[in-house]
Amino acid sequence: MGHCLEIGEEQKVCRLERSIYGLKQASRSWNTCFDEVIRGYDFIMNNYDSCVYKKISGSSVTYLVLYVDDILLIGNDVKILGDIKPWLSTQFSMKDMGEASYILGIKIYRDRSERMLGHTQSSYIEKVLKRIQDGTLKMRTPSHETWD
Structure with a gap:
């Protein structure tokens, strides 16, 4: 059963x-x-x-x-x-x-001596820029992709 x-x-x-x-x-x-x-x-x-x-x-x-x-x-x-x-x-x-250093693509940093807590998405930005430079990131626009 x-x-x-x-x-x-x-x-x-x-x-x-x-x-x-x-x-x-x-x-x-x-x-x-x-x-x-x-x-x-x-x-x-x-x-x-x-x-x-x-x-x-x-x-x-x-x-x-x-x-x-x-x-x-x-x-x-x-x-x-x-x-x-x-x-x-x-x-x-x-x-x-333990202490969080990275969550959801956001890097968390802190400086205890300055009592500062911050975050950055620089790694995500660098990844997107690299894809743009490599030409692997295609933009969807109503115009032509090239200026030719």
């Missing part, structure tokens, strides 16, 4: 108790679950981007950014970040990848 398909019962259907990874509804199911859990830790969802959460505790601000099944945690209080990471580990199966 561990199978959905039994001889003589081919016309019946099975009801899934949870989403199967890779199916259309899996990402929605994961996001709903994540939202419930993270709100339970007093994070507030951003009104403009449902994958960005914020938590304020006194002068400490923590942002949690969700991209598919990756979480970027940013904050101005190392102790609070240190408290959130183990809590997240109790809620989800996860691996701490």
Whole structure:
């Protein structure tokens, strides 16, 4: 009886108790679950981007950014970040990848002595420029491709 398909019962259907990874509804199911859990830790969802959460505790601000099944945690209080990471580990199966240096094609850099955090897409720009120089990047325009 561990199978959905039994001889003589081919016309019946099975009801899934949870989403199967890779199916259309899996990402929605994961996001709903994540939202419930993270709100339970007093994070507030951003009104403009449902994958960005914020938590304020006194002068400490923590942002949690969700991209598919990756979480970027940013904050101005190392102790609070240190408290959130183990809590997240109790809620989800996860691996701490350390300090972020590259995410979604964006390079993240910081200078702690100057209290500066920044980002750049220079590698993406260089990649596009190289494709233009090589002639492998075709522009779609209503005019001719050459001046001849």
